[in-house]
Amino acid sequence: xxxxxxxxxxxxxxxxxxxxxxxxxxxxxxxxxxxxxxxxxxxxxxxxxxxxxxxxxxxxxxxxxxxxxxxxxxxxxxxxxxxxxxxxxxxxxxxxxxxxxxxxxxxxxxxxxxxxxxxxxxxxxxxxxxxxxxxxxxxxxxxxxxxxxxxxxxxxxxxxxxxxxxxxxxxxxxxxxxxxxxxxxxxxxxxxxxxxxxxxxxxxxxxxxxxxxxxxxxxxxxxxxxxxxxxx
Numbered sequence: 001x002x003x004x005x006x007x008x009x010x011x012x013x014x015x016x017x018x019x020x021x022x023x024x025x026x027x028x029x030x031x032x033x034x035x036x037x038x039x040x041x042x043x044x045x046x047x048x049x050x051x052x053x054x055x056x057x058x059x060x061x062x063x064x065x066x067x068x069x070x071x072x073x074x075x076x077x078x079x080x081x082x083x084x085x086x087x088x089x090x091x092x093x094x095x096x097x098x099x100x101x102x103x104x105x106x107x108x109x110x111x112x113x114x115x116x117x118x119x120x121x122x123x124x125x126x127x128x129x130x131x132x133x134x135x136x137x138x139x140x141x142x143x144x145x146x147x148x149x150x151x152x153x154x155x156x157x158x159x160x161x162x163x164x165x166x167x168x169x170x171x172x173x174x175x176x177x178x179x180x181x182x183x184x185x186x187x188x189x190x191x192x193x194x195x196x197x198x199x200x201x202x203x204x205x206x207x208x209x210x211x212x213x214x215x216x217x218x219x220x221x222x223x224x225x226x227x228x229x230x231x232x
């Protein structure tokens with residue numbers, strides 16, 4: 001098994017013909033994994049980092065691209081409600097089934113766009129912050145450079161990314177856990193493959209350099225995640 005370079009083996013989740021219930025089972029299990037293996041915490045760390053720079057009483061607008069089942073936006077809304085911060089949350093996802101699932105699970109107000117992230121409507125008013133989580137590893141390096149530039153150009157104050165650290169322990173741990181507990185063939189196949197498609201710190205530094213982004217931080221988070229924060 002090669003952990004020195006990123007894998008580009010396609011994930012099953014990237015197929016366009018996934019049966020709806022199979023996709024829903026995948027989204028339910030990803031929510032569980034994010035809850036117990038730190039994915040939601042990394043996202044909320046990114047949100048908190050930007051909230052520190054917020055003007056008092058300012059309404060916050062946040063957009064997630066590749067929003068999937070909406071669990072990150074749900075947790076973001078819960079955090080903002082606890083802090084009594086007024087907000088506008090938006091999700092963008094290419095799959096209509098993902099958006100329908102997200103809407104069925106939401107107990108907070110979120111608006112959604114069903115489209116490629118590059119077609120998301122930000123022209124009337126840019127969101128203050130844009131983020132994505134476990135989204136970047138689905139793309140090639142050249143595609144990611146274009147994404148980084150898009151995120152920078154379409155956010156008012158900055159963006160953050162939460163994604164996987166490619167590591168041998170992360171790979172075998174998630175492979176073992178999903179074999180034991182997952183009921184989703186998508187999760188069993190894609191979870192360890194996602195780690196192989198993940199990143200090293202040097203790779204993130206290279207991608208940000210290629211996108212001509214200078215004001216950033218890269219933080220390692222448990223369990224084997226990166227949090228990249230870019231401020232404007």
